[in-house]
Amino acid sequence: MKTLLVPLDHTAAAEHTLAYANKLAVRWPAEVVLLHCIPNTPAVTADVLATEEQRLCSLVERLRYQQLTRQDGRRIRYSYRVLPGTLADQLQPEAVRCAADLVVMGLEPIDCCHQPTPATHAAALAELLACPVLVVPAGRRSLPRRVVFSADFGVLDKSFIHRLSALAGAFPAPMELVQFYAPLDRPQRRPLKQALHSAAAQLVWAAPITEHLVEDEARLEGADEFCARQHADLLIIAPTSAGQLAQYFATCHTKTRAYHTQIPVLVLPAIGYHAGQESCCERCAQHPESLAVSSVRSVYHTIPWV
Incomplete structure (x- = not known):
């Protein structure tokens, strides 16, 4: 059970x-x-x-x-x-x-421009857990009929794939695997495509899996547009930093009714967070003091243990 x-x-x-x-x-x-x-x-x-x-x-x-x-x-x-x-x-x-x-x-949006991530927020709580976290926005939601999994498959740990495979019975829907890359990363298209294909091969999923390599400078905005085109009703993410996770739940996206704020978001547990800080929009970039700070767990994973 x-x-x-x-x-x-x-x-x-x-x-x-x-x-x-x-x-x-x-x-x-x-x-x-x-x-x-x-x-x-x-x-x-x-x-x-x-x-x-x-x-x-x-x-x-x-x-x-x-x-x-x-x-x-x-x-x-x-x-x-x-x-x-x-x-x-x-x-x-x-x-x-x-x-x-x-x-x-x-889902509890936060004003990332004027406050740090509260300890009770999904972005902070997800860091504490070894199991996936499903964040459900308000409103009546049907179970997913189309799933999008957006990640950086070039650095994705294999354990992410195993943990996602364990949830196949809960979300038996066609899955779209999408890897975004910036224009400057065009020379890396081949290794990125190979990493994407490797992840699809390892993923145990009953429904069909489709792979997509998409060029877009803004990963989150690109994921929103991709989910909208696919009519996805579940977005799966595997964030690689505390800032990257927090930006998904910022009020600036809620106010603009970004697509990912209207559907459940499944957060795979963090492994190997880096200490980099990211802003989720131009407004946040003008307030660098408000960027999500690295948590204790984030720092722990950056230590080169021997």
Whole structure:
């Protein structure tokens, strides 16, 4: 049995996250572990924890039969974890405890021009986890019928491919593998194409896989345009830096209704982050002090251990 770990608060957007997780749990199938964290205050007593767990149970029972058929709703197994503390403190230990195969959480855009990435944000939490993180935007979403996997396949670690192959049962849809390169990298087209082909050969995926080598200076904007042309409803990314990950969830993209903010984004776990900083748009580039700083994990992976 697979396990989905779903951190929830009591906002309206949390219902959309749980509804999407329910659909995945039926398809895969998987057990759903619901995690709700209460910041440490003197008021967090056993009675408070019990009350919050009951609220989660009520939400589950309501959505179980509103969004799914009665037969499918009965098939899902739920467990509840209501804990004192912050999500940043509890998510990683809980993912290890329940051996989560996938974390499903909501999308919380950040103003990357004026604030660092909050510790509770998906971009920060994804760095702490060894399992993939599926970030689901608000709104009712159907399960993917077309998937785009955008990455730098020339430096992609093989373990990424194995971890993605493990999710094939959850997302049995045709996949488009796309490698973007800048005009200055035209002499590297052949090795990039070979790396792309090698990744496709290693990926265990039931549905057809198509390879694309696309020239575009702006990787994120290029991915948006490519996803729109393909009518993709799931984007998979394997970021190579903390800044590259954070830029996907910036408010500047949300305000312009960028395509990737309208569909779920699956973040493969980080291996070998580099310390480079990146701006996500021209506006952010004018505020260099706001670029995402390297995390402790990022620095750890840059140390040349012998």
